[in-house]
Amino acid sequence: MASQTEENYLKSLFNLANDNNEVNISELATQMQVSMPTVNSMVKTLQKNGWLIYEKYKPVTLTPKGKKEAALIIRKHRLTEMFLVNKMGFGWEEVHEIAEQVEHIHAPKFFERMDEMMGFPTIDPHGSPIPDKQGRIQEINYLSLSDCKAGQTVILAALTNSSTEFLEFLNSRNLSLGTELKILSKEAYDQSIVVSYLDHSSETLSEKVCDKLLVKLLE
Amino acid sequence: MASQTEENYLKSLFNLANDNNEVNISELATQMQVSMPTVNSMVKTLQKNGWLIYEKYKPVTLTPKGKKEAALIIRKHRLTEMFLVNKMGFGWEEVHEIAEQVEHIHAPKFFERMDEMMGFPTIDPHGSPIPDKQGRIQEINYLSLSDCKAGQTVILAALTNSSTEFLEFLNSRNLSLGTELKILSKEAYDQSIVVSYLDHSSETLSEKVCDKLLVKLLE
DNA sequence: CAATTTTGTTAGATAAATCTAACATTATAA
DNA sequence: TTATAATGTTAGATTTATCTAACAAAATTG
Structure with missing residues (x-):
C-alpha cells in the first residue's frame, strides 16, 4: 500500500504526465513543493515499489499499476468534492482542501456509499471527470x-x-x-x-x- | 498542531485516565501497541508540546490543553460515526474503522456541517457522549x-x-x-x-x- | 526486609521523508 | 562548438516514530 506521501506523488505524476506519459524531476519538485534531491530519492522508492519507471537523467513514467492507483486516488478526491457540494451543501470553492485529506482514507465502502448516494456521478463540481472503479478516465474534449x-x-x-x-x-x-x-x-x-x-x-x-x-x- | 501520531496518543491518554487523571507508561504502550521505550520518548515529546505533565518513573497526566485537544478528536470521531450511521446508512459495527481515519481530518466546517445535518446529536451510535465544541463531555451515569x-x-x-x-x-x-x-x-x-x-x-x-x-x- | 518481578529509562539503531552543499550531466546559446 | 545555464544526482545531515538490548527503579511477595 502506498504511503500518504507516495499517494501525493502518484497524483502529481498523473496530472503532470505529457503525451508521452513522461514527467521531469524538476516539474515534479515544483508541483510537490520539495527539493529536487527529495524527488530523486522518492522516485527511487516509487520505482522500487513498482509505481513508475526511472532511469538516471531521464524523465519518469508511471507504470500501468501506478497510473491506476493514481486514478483511484483522484476518483476518491472527486467523489468527495461532489459529495461535499451535493450532499453537504458546500460551495465549489470550499471543497478542494477537504477532499485533499479525505482522498487518503482507506475505506472502499465509504466511497462506494458516496457514489451510490449521488447516483454515480461522472464529473466533479469543477467539471473534471471522475475515474471509474477500474481507474479508467473518460476524457471529454471541451x-x-x-x-x-x-x-x-x-x-x-x-x-x-x-x-x-x-x-x-x-x-x-x-x-x-x-x-x-x-x-x-x-x-x-x-x-x-x-x-x-x-x-x-x-x-x-x-x-x-x-x-x-x-x-x-x-x- | 499535533501530528496524527500525537493525536492518537492523546486519545488513548484521555480514555485511559483514571480518577486522578493518571496513566501509566505500560498501559499506554499496551493500548497504543508500541514498546515502552517508544512511549517513553513520545511522552517526552508530548510534554515538550504542552499536552501532558511527565516526571521520571511517575504516571503521566494530560494538561487541560491536552484534555481539550483529546476531547475534540473524540468529538470528530463520534460525530463521524453518527454521520455514517444516520446519513450514510452504515451499520454500527462498520463505522469505527472509518471514523478512526476521518477523526484526523483538519476541517472544522466539515464536522460542523455533519453536526448541523444531524441536528446536533449528543451521543454516538454506541451510546457514548459526543463532546461539545469546547471539548466538554457530558457524562451520563448508566x-x-x-x-x-x-x-x-x-x-x-x-x-x-x-x-x-x-x-x-x-x-x-x-x-x-x-x-x-x-x-x-x-x-x-x-x-x-x-x-x-x-x-x-x-x-x-x-x-x-x-x-x-x-x-x-x-x- | 531481601529477593524477585514488574515497570520504566537509556543508549543506540532503523526507516521514511525531508533538507543543503557539492558535483555531474544534458541542454541552450553565443 | 565550447561556455553557460538548467537539470539531475550524490553525500551526508535532520526529524519523527519506531525498535531491541541493557540497565535502573519501584512494587510485590515469600
Missing part, C-alpha cells in the same frame, strides 16, 4: 472559451483550474457550470471576450479567465 | 446490566465496548440501543441474566456480555 469566436453560443462545462481565488471570481460574476454564454465580441488586442448570460447583459472576461473556462459549443 | 436484578425493566442505552465482534453478536440477537429489556432471572453461579424483549421471550446473556451493556432503569 473547447477553451479562448478559442471561441464572436457570435457563438456555448455552455460552461468545466475549468482547467480550480483555485479558491478563481472560483470566488466566478462566484462574484454568478458564473457556474451549465451557464449558457453568448459571445458578443472578442478584442483582438488583448484577447478578452465580452459575453452575455442570465441577467448579465455584457460582461468582459480577460484572456487569463477565458483560458481556464472549458465550454461545449451549442449547435 | 448502570451496567450486570448490576441489575431480576424483575427490573431497563432500556439498553450504551456499550462499554464497541468491537465489531461484540456489535455483530448484538445484531445476531436483534439487540440495539433503545431496546426495552425485562430481566426475568439472574443465575447466581455464573452471573448470567435471562431477559425478554421484542419477540425474544427468553434470551440468556453471559456475564461477559452483561458487563458491556449499559442501561437506564425504567420506573
Whole structure:
C-alpha cells in the first residue's frame, strides 16, 4: 500500500504526465513543493515499489499499476468534492482542501456509499471527470472559451483550474457550470471576450479567465 | 498542531485516565501497541508540546490543553460515526474503522456541517457522549446490566465496548440501543441474566456480555 | 526486609521523508 | 562548438516514530 506521501506523488505524476506519459524531476519538485534531491530519492522508492519507471537523467513514467492507483486516488478526491457540494451543501470553492485529506482514507465502502448516494456521478463540481472503479478516465474534449469566436453560443462545462481565488471570481460574476454564454465580441488586442448570460447583459472576461473556462459549443 | 501520531496518543491518554487523571507508561504502550521505550520518548515529546505533565518513573497526566485537544478528536470521531450511521446508512459495527481515519481530518466546517445535518446529536451510535465544541463531555451515569436484578425493566442505552465482534453478536440477537429489556432471572453461579424483549421471550446473556451493556432503569 | 518481578529509562539503531552543499550531466546559446 | 545555464544526482545531515538490548527503579511477595 502506498504511503500518504507516495499517494501525493502518484497524483502529481498523473496530472503532470505529457503525451508521452513522461514527467521531469524538476516539474515534479515544483508541483510537490520539495527539493529536487527529495524527488530523486522518492522516485527511487516509487520505482522500487513498482509505481513508475526511472532511469538516471531521464524523465519518469508511471507504470500501468501506478497510473491506476493514481486514478483511484483522484476518483476518491472527486467523489468527495461532489459529495461535499451535493450532499453537504458546500460551495465549489470550499471543497478542494477537504477532499485533499479525505482522498487518503482507506475505506472502499465509504466511497462506494458516496457514489451510490449521488447516483454515480461522472464529473466533479469543477467539471473534471471522475475515474471509474477500474481507474479508467473518460476524457471529454471541451473547447477553451479562448478559442471561441464572436457570435457563438456555448455552455460552461468545466475549468482547467480550480483555485479558491478563481472560483470566488466566478462566484462574484454568478458564473457556474451549465451557464449558457453568448459571445458578443472578442478584442483582438488583448484577447478578452465580452459575453452575455442570465441577467448579465455584457460582461468582459480577460484572456487569463477565458483560458481556464472549458465550454461545449451549442449547435 | 499535533501530528496524527500525537493525536492518537492523546486519545488513548484521555480514555485511559483514571480518577486522578493518571496513566501509566505500560498501559499506554499496551493500548497504543508500541514498546515502552517508544512511549517513553513520545511522552517526552508530548510534554515538550504542552499536552501532558511527565516526571521520571511517575504516571503521566494530560494538561487541560491536552484534555481539550483529546476531547475534540473524540468529538470528530463520534460525530463521524453518527454521520455514517444516520446519513450514510452504515451499520454500527462498520463505522469505527472509518471514523478512526476521518477523526484526523483538519476541517472544522466539515464536522460542523455533519453536526448541523444531524441536528446536533449528543451521543454516538454506541451510546457514548459526543463532546461539545469546547471539548466538554457530558457524562451520563448508566448502570451496567450486570448490576441489575431480576424483575427490573431497563432500556439498553450504551456499550462499554464497541468491537465489531461484540456489535455483530448484538445484531445476531436483534439487540440495539433503545431496546426495552425485562430481566426475568439472574443465575447466581455464573452471573448470567435471562431477559425478554421484542419477540425474544427468553434470551440468556453471559456475564461477559452483561458487563458491556449499559442501561437506564425504567420506573 | 531481601529477593524477585514488574515497570520504566537509556543508549543506540532503523526507516521514511525531508533538507543543503557539492558535483555531474544534458541542454541552450553565443 | 565550447561556455553557460538548467537539470539531475550524490553525500551526508535532520526529524519523527519506531525498535531491541541493557540497565535502573519501584512494587510485590515469600
